[in-house]
Amino acid sequence: MTADKRITADEAAATIDSGMTLGIGGWGSRRKPMALVRALLRTDVTDLTVVSYGGPDVGLLCAAGKVKRLIYGFVSLDSIPLEPHFRAARQNGTIAEPVEYDEGMLQWALYAGSLRLPFLPTRSGLASGVTDVNPGLRTVQSPYEDGEELLAVPAIRLDAAFVHLNRADQRGNAQYLGPDLYFDDLFLSACEPGRRFVSCEQVVTTAEMVAAGPFQTLRINRSMVDGVIEAPGGAHFTTCEPDYGRDEKFQKAYVEAAADPDTWAAFAERFLSGDETAYQAAVAAWREEVAAP
Amino acid sequence: MNGDDVQLADVVAVACAEAFRGDGEIFASGMGVMPMLGARLARATFSPDLLVSDGEAFFVDGDLPVGASVATTDDAGIEGWIPFRSVFDLLWGGRRHVMMGASQMDVYGNSNIANIGPWERPSAQLLGVRGGPGNTINHATSFFIPRHSTRVFTPDVDMVSGIGYDRAARLHPNARANHRLARVITNLAVLDFDTPDHRMRLVSVHPGVSVDEVVANTGFELVVAEDTPVSRGPDAAEAAAIERLDPRGLRHRELPKAS
Numbered sequence: 001m002t003a004d005k006r007i008t009a010d011e012a013a014a015t016i017d018s019g020m021t022l023g024i025g026g027w028g029s030r031r032k033p034m035a036l037v038r039a040l041l042r043t044d045v046t047d048l049t050v051v052s053y054g055g056p057d058v059g060l061l062c063a064a065g066k067v068k069r070l071i072y073g074f075v076s077l078d079s080i081p082l083e084p085h086f087r088a089a090r091q092n093g094t095i096a097e098p099v100e101y102d103e104g105m106l107q108w109a110l111y112a113g114s115l116r117l118p119f120l121p122t123r124s125g126l127a128s129g130v131t132d133v134n135p136g137l138r139t140v141q142s143p144y145e146d147g148e149e150l151l152a153v154p155a156i157r158l159d160a161a162f163v164h165l166n167r168a169d170q171r172g173n174a175q176y177l178g179p180d181l182y183f184d185d186l187f188l189s190a191c192e193p194g195r196r197f198v199s200c201e202q203v204v205t206t207a208e209m210v211a212a213g214p215f216q217t218l219r220i221n222r223s224m225v226d227g228v229i230e231a232p233g234g235a236h237f238t239t240c241e242p243d244y245g246r247d248e249k250f251q252k253a254y255v256e257a258a259a260d261p262d263t264w265a266a267f268a269e270r271f272l273s274g275d276e277t278a279y280q281a282a283v284a285a286w287r288e289e290v291a292a293p
Numbered sequence: 294m295n296g297d298d299v300q301l302a303d304v305v306a307v308a309c310a311e312a313f314r315g316d317g318e319i320f321a322s323g324m325g326v327m328p329m330l331g332a333r334l335a336r337a338t339f340s341p342d343l344l345v346s347d348g349e350a351f352f353v354d355g356d357l358p359v360g361a362s363v364a365t366t367d368d369a370g371i372e373g374w375i376p377f378r379s380v381f382d383l384l385w386g387g388r389r390h391v392m393m394g395a396s397q398m399d400v401y402g403n404s405n406i407a408n409i410g411p412w413e414r415p416s417a418q419l420l421g422v423r424g425g426p427g428n429t430i431n432h433a434t435s436f437f438i439p440r441h442s443t444r445v446f447t448p449d450v451d452m453v454s455g456i457g458y459d460r461a462a463r464l465h466p467n468a469r470a471n472h473r474l475a476r477v478i479t480n481l482a483v484l485d486f487d488t489p490d491h492r493m494r495l496v497s498v499h500p501g502v503s504v505d506e507v508v509a510n511t512g513f514e515l516v517v518a519e520d521t522p523v524s525r526g527p528d529a530a531e532a533a534a535i536e537r538l539d540p541r542g543l544r545h546r547e548l549p550k551a552s
Contacts, residue, residue, distance in 0.1 A: 124427030129453035179350035
């Protein structure tokens, strides 16, 4: 019998040191490992390099002053296009080293990292502002007779990775049941072993997981995972189809609160000052409050 | 349908659809209500081989209204699966035509959705470059601009998220082989880059809009022909398709009634 990898979100977050490179799965405001991000907010970790198809994960880490370097193609809440904390951080210059890539370049960087290659070539990014603002990017010439010049996207290797899936077993096999895996497998594969964390809605037996969906949903195997965290509602307020959709009302409240330092302080005090259980209870209380006539 | 009672949003929907005419069996991808309506209208009428998506992860079979979900619509279903990774694979292969927005655009079609002001510390951070660099170098790109103004059509853009013809011209022939900026559709006019040096050209003005109005709201010199036609409204089949594809009239929220 292989290891039981179950740990808590706080135990996972406690392994992250200041200055590390952290990859965060999901896409925009979709299936983000928010319980793990919230656990990280409760630590004194700082100076992180964050790699993400960014949503509120990036926004919250920026608002908490934890991001030194951010590698991104966008940061968006999807149904609300602009992420308020990310905007503020960029406009105030508080992200010391922003690294802006084309979305596809980001995939390529993680894929190169996962394959232990130094770079992967692409056309995407050539002649665009991406090469203007990333003077360290280099090109390579095709060694074949076409001689085409291509952008060499440097590999990203992560020190830690957070992803949130629908189901997992205690050994670290994990399953997505929604419409899109996004790039969660690449975040795990591009990460050094030791801090590859999968949170999930439910830890089930392997047999139950296999029965829950077709084989094609089993894209995360246990060799890619060091810690499994059961976190029901752990993607809130982002989507976690089919378990739940995005909490649009709460996302709206998040954006409204972020507009002003005082309202944000009150929001953070109400929702982010306790542990994950306290967060989920505060959200439940808020739901009742806004549903009341 | 005559020019007096035609609604601006219907003219624009047809103009957006026209951008995809002749594209064949490729992915017509619309970002936002009007581009999505344009792609679906083209597929429902004169470009039936197009593939269109629900904006999430599925290719749509049938006429899916804008703003609706395949899960809750009886008349439309799923014909395929297109998660983000497959979108990247498909677009790098070139079999896609995207229509998207732009906060700034210059005379050669360099476009910006990333930020306003200096990139190092923008006065307004927008989305980031997203897939713009990869889109524009790999396949056809069109744009929908709901408010045609000198704030959008600028001599220079603050960040090049989508590459224009002057930048593409400096690329290796293989790298620029698929670069094509097809159409720019605004609330005033239809524009393209079909000129010898690929500067932006006025194709048509929408009913009730003058050429001078377009020129005055463009922050660089447009190529303007002696006679500029008026953008057409929908024919009967197109009008019926627009009603099927946007029964709630979401298009009118993006574009109020004709000026």
